[in-house]
Amino acid sequence: MxxxxxxxxxxxxxxxxxxxxxxxxxxxxxxxxxxxxxxxxxxxxxxxxxxxxxxxxxxxxxxxxxxxxxxxxGAPSFIPPAGIERALVRRDEALGNGIADAGIAIFLEKKREASRQDPAWIARQRDKVEAGIEALARELGGKAYLRGDTITLGDVACACALLWLEFRLPEIAWRPRHAELERWIARLEARPSFAKTRPAA
Ligand SMILES: N[C@@H](CCC(=O)N[C@@H](CS)C(=O)NCC(=O)O)C(=O)O
Missing domain, CATH: 3.40.30.10 (Glutaredoxin)
Structure with a gap:
């Protein structure tokens, strides 16, 4: 493939x-x-x-x-087979995708000539990013991963979104505000799968 x-x-x-x-x-x-x-x-x-x-x-x-x-x-599985466990992992994934969607909307708007940018649109997307980060932090709480002790697709999606924000929109500085997210993302970034997929400029 x-x-x-x-x-x-x-x-x-x-x-x-x-x-x-x-x-x-x-x-x-x-x-x-x-x-x-x-x-x-x-x-x-x-x-x-x-x-x-x-x-x-x-x-x-x-x-x-x-x-x-x-x-x-291939193993390991990142999506539970059925039921509410599966739906919640897919919801975590949707949260990560949604944070990325709103972040990318801001990034693209900011690439336009300054006079053509819409501050209200940027603010609306920024609210989604910020609310998404807050929801992620609440969901994680003190756990190792979003759904407990095991990494799932939701962790991967949310971590990729937050690391993309850091890469493209560093002004959305989530780390100083969220020590729990910083610990969680360090755990994920230590994995070879994350290390070898760092975004290149
Ligand atoms: N929902 C899609 C989003 C994919 C997406 O927006 N990809 C961006 C790159 S980060 C793209 O190719 N954008 C081109 C465009 O919007 O014209 C997915 O999860 O795959």
Whole structure:
């Protein structure tokens, strides 16, 4: 299988962490939907990465669908099999994805010429990021991982979102405000899967 992804995307990092944790072989095709001449629309009509192309040529997007496909392909599992446990892990993942969505909306708006930026839009997205970080901190509490002693997809998604914020929007300095998140993310960043997927500038 091959993964079309940029090295900076938090959604792609989530998938790359899973691939590494499960030691699944894949070809990494570095692509960005923003590049002139990008090939991404051939694989995803929405022109977004990541896209996973399976060995029979099936294109899977978005990152949550890719995670769903990858999870049973190798141990350990990052998504519980059923019930409220599964729903809560998917909700944790949605929280991470949502923090990333709002952060990226801010990042893109700030790339526009200053006179064309909409401060109300930036403030609205910033509220989502901040509320998301607060909810994450509350959910984690004093636990090692969001769902207890075992890492799940929710931890991966939320950590990729917070580390992306630190990379692209360092002014959203969550560390000094959240020692518990800092301890949790240090635990995750110590894993080889996180170490080898650090966003490159
Ligand atoms: N919900 C999607 C989001 C993917 C996404 O927004 N990827 C960004 C890169 S971080 C992208 O390719 N954006 C291109 C665009 O929006 O045109 C997922 O989880 O895969």
């Amino acid at each position: 091959k993964l079309l992804a940029s090295k900076t995307s938090p959604y792609a990092r989530k998938v790359r962490v899973l691939l590494a944790e499960k030691q699944l072989a894949f070809e990494f095709v570095e692509e960005s939907a923003w590049n002139a001449g990008t090939t991404v629309p051939r694989y995803n009509p929405l022109n977004k990465v990541p896209v996973l192309v399976t060995d029979d040529g099936t294109c899977l997007f978005d990152s949550s669908v890719i995670a769903e496909y990858l999870d049973p392909l």
